[in-house]
Amino acid sequence: MSKDSLTLSILIIEDNLGDFVLLEDHLLEKFDAIQIFHEESFESAILTIKSDKKIDIILLDLVLPDLQGEVLAKKIQQNTTDIPIIILTGYTDIDLARKILSLGVSDFLIKDEINPEILYKSIIYSLERKSYINGLNKTKKTYQDLFNLSPQPMWLYDTSTLFFLDVNQAAIDKYGYTLEEFRSMTIKDIRPKNQIKYLQDSLAKHALTGSVGFAGFFTHTLKSGKNISVEIFSSNIDYNGRLVRLVLANDVTDKLEHTKKIEAQNVKLKDIAWTQSHVVRAPLSRILGIINLIELESFNSKDLPYLIEQLKLSGNEMDVIVRNIVNEAKLLNINESNNE
Amino acid sequence: MNKHVLLVDDDPIFHIIFTRMIKKVYPELSVNSSLNGKIALEYLNTNYSEESQYIILLDINMPVYNGWQFLDIIKKKEIILNNNIIIFVVTSSTDLDDIKRAKSYSFVKDTLSKPLSVDSLNHVLQPLINE
Numbered sequence: 001m002s003k004d005s006l007t008l009s010i011l012i013i014e015d016n017l018g019d020f021v022l023l024e025d026h027l028l029e030k031f032d033a034i035q036i037f038h039e040e041s042f043e044s045a046i047l048t049i050k051s052d053k054k055i056d057i058i059l060l061d062l063v064l065p066d067l068q069g070e071v072l073a074k075k076i077q078q079n080t081t082d083i084p085i086i087i088l089t090g091y092t093d094i095d096l097a098r099k100i101l102s103l104g105v106s107d108f109l110i111k112d113e114i115n116p117e118i119l120y121k122s123i124i125y126s127l128e129r130k131s132y133i134n135g136l137n138k139t140k141k142t143y144q145d146l147f148n149l150s151p152q153p154m155w156l157y158d159t160s161t162l163f164f165l166d167v168n169q170a171a172i173d174k175y176g177y178t179l180e181e182f183r184s185m186t187i188k189d190i191r192p193k194n195q196i197k198y199l200q201d202s203l204a205k206h207a208l209t210g211s212v213g214f215a216g217f218f219t220h221t222l223k224s225g226k227n228i229s230v231e232i233f234s235s236n237i238d239y240n241g242r243l244v245r246l247v248l249a250n251d252v253t254d255k256l257e258h259t260k261k262i263e264a265q266n267v268k269l270k271d272i273a274w275t276q277s278h279v280v281r282a283p284l285s286r287i288l289g290i291i292n293l294i295e296l297e298s299f300n301s302k303d304l305p306y307l308i309e310q311l312k313l314s315g316n317e318m319d320v321i322v323r324n325i326v327n328e329a330k331l332l333n334i335n336e337s338n339n340e
Numbered sequence: 341m342n343k344h345v346l347l348v349d350d351d352p353i354f355h356i357i358f359t360r361m362i363k364k365v366y367p368e369l370s371v372n373s374s375l376n377g378k379i380a381l382e383y384l385n386t387n388y389s390e391e392s393q394y395i396i397l398l399d400i401n402m403p404v405y406n407g408w409q410f411l412d413i414i415k416k417k418e419i420i421l422n423n424n425i426i427i428f429v430v431t432s433s434t435d436l437d438d439i440k441r442a443k444s445y446s447f448v449k450d451t452l453s454k455p456l457s458v459d460s461l462n463h464v465l466q467p468l469i470n471e
Contacts, residue, residue, distance in 0.1 A: 059460050274435070278401060281432035282351070285454030289357040292457055296364055 004120070005031040009054055011037045013076070014061040014088070019111060019239055023088075023119070025057060030120040042067040042075065049079050057123055062089035062100075073100045082134060084126035088114070101124070106130065115132070136208050153249045158240055159207050162186040165244055174251065176223030180184040187247075190220045192227060207245050210236045220249070249259045272325055284313040342392040345370060345371045348410065349399035349430070358397070358456065365458055366469060379403025380418040381410065381413060384425075394425045395468060397452070401431070411445050420447055428452055428464060 014020040016298060020038055020141060027034060039045040042064050060076055062069055084106040097108040106126035147154055153171035157164050164182040191199055206215045212235040220230050231250040236243055291305050347358050353372045362371050374380035400407035414420055429442040432454040442451045452460055
């Protein structure tokens with residue numbers, strides 16, 4: 001039978017030399033390119049694990065001179081996050097085996113029953129399972145990061161109690177509460193008192209019907225007491241087996257402020273346009289009217305001095321109006337630069 | 341038929357310009373000047389006759405009763421049904437909203453923009469005078 005050419009480095013933690021030699025024989029019978037590290041105590045094993053040696057899998061005897069049983073398995077595991085561990089023991093204690101398996105140990109082999117086949121199968125199976133679980137964890141982490149590291153404040157709340165279940169870092173930064181504080185609060189606690197009714201109406205319309213997407217504009221209160229305007233998007237999601245509401249809050253305070261300023265400016269500009277049409281045209285039309293009259297009456301009219309005086313007055317009136325417009329337009333500019 | 345021209349405008353200079361122009365172009369017409377809508381209404385209340393023809397040149401921006409108020413009040417008066425009152429809205433405004441609003445009154449014949457030229461006066465008055 002041909003050997004597996006998988007490159008593997010295996011740490012065997014076994015104080016009984018006879019057992020170690022047997023294991024080594026089994027391994028060499030099945031694997032072509034393995035490297036074996038051997039440690040005889042918990043203390044020395046930990047040193048090897050913590051060193052920069054690359055270890056792919058650990059075979060662990062459950063009875064070592066300095067540590068045994070469940071505590072030993074736990075301690076080894078704490079120091080090896082990604083390395084699969086196969087437990088070896090002479091005990092035929094199934095209960096202990098089960099218990100240790102539930103800690104996340106990969107497999108459990110009874111020494112008296114070990115042969116090359118069983119050992120080989122267990123190692124390959126443990127490695128495959130570990131890489132599969134690592135893949136799953138990576139996916140899970142990616143999705144958690146999408147929530148936790150999102151630049152937009154997000155949170156989850158329970159639709160029946162309204163308590164916050166989880167909030168992301170952006171929400172913590174924006175609202176000023178810690179995660180613990182958030183978890184002891186309901187979504188009512190981030191609203192001004194006069195907005196509670198509005199919130200309840202919105203909950204009836206969106207959260208309870210499970211609608212997805214834009215839920216409206218709301219006022220939220222930060223820990224500092226400052227109110228902000230937010231645009232809320234929400235949807236129902238399954239969270240650890242229960243249905244909860246996922247909320248994304250977009251702070252539009254500045255945007256709304258900006259819009260208000262632009263609207264105020266538009267009113268001013270309209271005022272100026274109105275002035276142009278009504279106020280400026282009044283003396284201007286008078287000037288043109290007087291000129292029409294002078295033309296009509298010929299230039300040697302005895303009223304000419306009077307009409308010229310009127311021309312002058314209207315001209316001056318227009319001058320004042322135009323100056324006022326210029327000043328108002330200047331005021332617009334000053335407001336702009338103050339806002340920045 | 342007697343023809344009366346009523347000028348309703350708060351600008352005394354415009355009155356001078358207008359009356360002189362009328363005197364040149366239509367010397368037979370008599371012009372009555374009112375400085376606001378209220379005075380014009382009072383004039384109509386006391387002098388109105390079914391036998392006469394009234395041509396009102398109405399400014400919009402005036403104190404006391406402005407042009408719109410004048411139009412709204414006269415709209416409710418029975419005399420307007422006699423069809424012997426013709427109103428022209430004369431304004432220095434070039435605002436399209438004002439022009440639209442003025443034309444929404446059925447008895448407003450047209451809107452004129454200041455300054456009034458002899459040509460525009462002829463255009464407006466000639467058909468009425470020569471009736």
